[in-house]
Amino acid sequence: MDKIIMEHGSGGRATGKLIKEIFESQFDSDVLSEMEDAAVVPGDATIAMTTDSFVVTPLEFPGGDIGRLCICGTVNDLCMRGAVPKYITCGFILEEGCDIEQLRRLVKSMAATAKEAGVKIVAGDTKVIEGNGGIYINTAGVGFVPKGVDIKAKNAQDDDVIIVSGNVGDHHATVLSQRMGIKNTIESDNAPLQEMVGKLIANKIPVHVLRDVTRGGLATVLKELALASGLRFEILQEKLPVSAQVKSFCGLLGLDPLYMGNEGKMVAIVPKEYAAQAVEIIRGCKYGENACMIGAVNTPENDNEVGSLIMKTEIGGRRFLDILQGEGLPRIC
Amino acid sequence: MDKIIMEHGSGGRATGKLIKEIFESQFDSDVLSEMEDAAVVPGDATIAMTTDSFVVTPLEFPGGDIGRLCICGTVNDLCMRGAVPKYITCGFILEEGCDIEQLRRLVKSMAATAKEAGVKIVAGDTKVIEGNGGIYINTAGVGFVPKGVDIKAKNAQDDDVIIVSGNVGDHHATVLSQRMGIKNTIESDNAPLQEMVGKLIANKIPVHVLRDVTRGGLATVLKELALASGLRFEILQEKLPVSAQVKSFCGLLGLDPLYMGNEGKMVAIVPKEYAAQAVEIIRGCKYGENACMIGAVNTPENDNEVGSLIMKTEIGGRRFLDILQGEGLPRIC
Incomplete structure (x- = not known):
């Protein structure tokens, strides 16, 4: 059989x-x-x-x-x-x-x-x-849940730093390549993240928010977190970690890595004074070698900025990002 | 939309x-x-x-x-x-x-x-x-799980009594009728059983085994329990609770209610001295009005009877029952 x-x-x-x-x-x-x-x-x-x-x-x-x-x-x-x-x-x-x-x-x-x-x-x-x-x-x-740990979306605070644990878009680009029959060397990042989370907590980093970057991609995840906190999330395009292969794959197909899902990456939002240590801890873990700070959480300066996600582009512009609209084809998980 | x-x-x-x-x-x-x-x-x-x-x-x-x-x-x-x-x-x-x-x-x-x-x-x-x-x-x-409660398949013991909480076959017969377009008044018994289980435990009935009668039907469930305990399970055909409608539906189609699944019935195996009280408790619950004792657990008398399920038929025969063979069409859950 x-x-x-x-x-x-x-x-x-x-x-x-x-x-x-x-x-x-x-x-x-x-x-x-x-x-x-x-x-x-x-x-x-x-x-x-x-x-x-x-x-x-x-x-x-x-x-x-x-x-x-x-x-x-x-x-x-x-x-x-x-x-x-x-x-x-x-x-x-x-x-x-x-x-x-x-x-x-x-x-x-x-x-x-x-x-x-x-x-x-x-x-x-x-x-x-x-x-x-x-x-x-x-x-x-x-x-x-260990005693004293309280990590959730609405816990982001003014002056927090936004960290991403590694390159974005890999899993989505992998599945899409397979579905379209495109040959390249991109591999899925699907990985368990208990090591880096456990080490952040063990090292007493007062983590405010954690969220894995899955369906909808980094932009959708960050926008949802911004809405949950009512604060202004600002990220720098130049800091976004995207591998050269995924960048060129996306360029060819007109895709935006900001909206492409991963299955082994997370966003961590921590107080500014702990950010460098947190990045170092994550980088020391098996799936965190490309971890970096990509932005900050701040108090909105006007009503328009309440719950907003703003990206400072490489050419100096400011782009308001929203959650994914329409279908993020193909099914990636 | x-x-x-x-x-x-x-x-x-x-x-x-x-x-x-x-x-x-x-x-x-x-x-x-x-x-x-x-x-x-x-x-x-x-x-x-x-x-x-x-x-x-x-x-x-x-x-x-x-x-x-x-x-x-x-x-x-x-x-x-x-x-x-x-x-x-x-x-x-x-x-x-x-x-x-x-x-x-x-x-x-x-x-x-x-x-x-x-x-x-x-x-x-x-x-x-x-x-x-x-x-x-x-x-x-x-x-x-409340302290002191340890209910599992292999806990059946010599001299235990087998109780079923109500009529068997209703859910299966309902789905089958719908799939075949047969008109009748049979209704599914799908129901939650927390009331009867909670009351058995609250009344300190030392329940040895509980098992809900789903895919595979009563015979499959009892045979699995017999195998888990290595004992001999004996049931009396005349005691099996089957509604008149389900009985005639099965008769027409050549089906055996013993192998037809339910979604709101359970088997309870309890020491003999608690069996009458257990039946009374189950009968007092919303979905237990037809509860009854259908058989007993005993030490096997020979190797052939180890882990066996034997039904004493209405005409005095002894039938060894096995678990469901082949497909119990249609999908019932």
């Missing part, structure tokens, strides 16, 4: 066999292998919870795959609240005809990424639907 | 509008409306976690809909570990063209069911894929 058939979703013997052979062998969590309806795990005083569904095509791409992506996405969402990611659940929706060997590779990738991120996959579910061999994965996660 | 278009999945303005108008207005949780990447909620010493994806068609059926179903499914999975269900995340995968008015009804149904079950919807995600207007929903949940 090398393809998924409807019977794999019946809840009977074929489902059991699929779970045993594909999932259980990779996700070696004691909790998961009890095969109960719900996992029972140790808790903590304050928990963070999140969920994300992943529907990207192609399922595998340079630098990653939907398996790595779905673990990183949920790990990172938990990290963005300052939580230590702990437990992940995964729900697979498989289209009939999906390739079992590929599924096996993706599950292996999930397991490796979970290990890297220090999370346990504790519960799962599999459904099969009619279709053309597609794979959709939902992951939900629980993390523990 | 009355149909979902790809732009609704972009992560930009259209996504924001959809979330605000459809989801936020119904799910009035303080936590959800913070619109963060992850929800931060109070925790407890021991947590239960589960996930399920729902892919049933039709999306609405007599007695329920996929919205009610996805909340009940996750609530019930948590209950089956003795946990008090607390927080739910939901991930929507919407096919392009899906009807927004119907989505609104389903979300309303989710909100009402969450309220009934006493859970908060704390995080969500929406993706849009190509397709024909389908709606798939993943729910993941967290519950708190």
Whole structure:
């Protein structure tokens, strides 16, 4: 049997066999292998919870795959609240005809990424639907929030500095290249960010806001944060970290890297006096070597600037940026 | 705009509008409306976690809909570990063209069911894929396990009694009727079971095992429990609660209610001396009026009986039952 058939979703013997052979062998969590309806795990005083569904095509791409992506996405969402990611659940929706060997590779990738991120996959579910061999994965996660940590969108304050943890646009450019059949050396940046967040907190950086740069890109993320705080966010175009390949790819296609999603980058907003130290910490982490300060948060000077995102362009202009309008094709996660 | 278009999945303005108008207005949780990447909620010493994806068609059926179903499914999975269900995340995968008015009804149904079950919807995600207007929903949940409660499949013991909380087969027969265009008065039993589980625990019934009767039906569930415990499960055909309508529906189509799924029924395995009281408690709950004892757990008398499920038939025979083989068409959850 090398393809998924409807019977794999019946809840009977074929489902059991699929779970045993594909999932259980990779996700070696004691909790998961009890095969109960719900996992029972140790808790903590304050928990963070999140969920994300992943529907990207192609399922595998340079630098990653939907398996790595779905673990990183949920790990990172938990990290963005300052939580230590702990437990992940995964729900697979498989289209009939999906390739079992590929599924096996993706599950292996999930397991490796979970290990890297220090999370346990504790519960799962599999459904099969009619279709053309597609794979959709939902992951939900629980993390523990350390005492005293309170990181959220509206916490940005006057005089804070805006840091981005590395080059933007890579994941989006990778998926787009694959979909368009364009050959280049761009690779997805999909990566778990628990190391850099953990080290910022361990080093007592009073982080105000964290947000991963995903769908909608850096501009959408920053504009949403500006709206949440009611302050003025100002970024410098010359400081934006974009790799030479992504810059030329975007130039060719008329795309703006500011609106292109990543899956392993975050924005950190910290008080000015901690900014240099924060950048240094992030740069010392596996996925943070290109971290840099890109702007500042300030009190608006007029009504027009309340909740605004302004970019000082390289030629000295001021451009008001809004959240992404229309569709950010293709689906990148 | 009355149909979902790809732009609704972009992560930009259209996504924001959809979330605000459809989801936020119904799910009035303080936590959800913070619109963060992850929800931060109070925790407890021991947590239960589960996930399920729902892919049933039709999306609405007599007695329920996929919205009610996805909340009940996750609530019930948590209950089956003795946990008090607390927080739910939901991930929507919407096919392009899906009807927004119907989505609104389903979300309303989710909100009402969450309220009934006493859970908060704390995080969500929406993706849009190509397709024909389908709606798939993943729910993941967290519950708190009361101190001293340890309910799991392998806890069944010699001399325990097997209780089922009501008539079996209703949900499956409902969905099948809808798919086949058969007119009858059968309604889905989709319901949250936190009341009966909470009352069993509050009344200090030392429950050994709980399991909701879903895909695969009662026989599959009991056979899995028998295998987990290594004991012999024996049930009496004459005791099985099946409504007259479902019985005649199954008779007509040659179906076996033992293998037909429910979405609001559970099996409880308790020590013999507590069985009568447990049945009485379940019968006093909203969805438990037809609860009854259907069999017993015993030590196997020979190797052949280890992990066996045996049904004493109405005509005096002994039938070894196995888990569902082949596909339990149609998709019921």
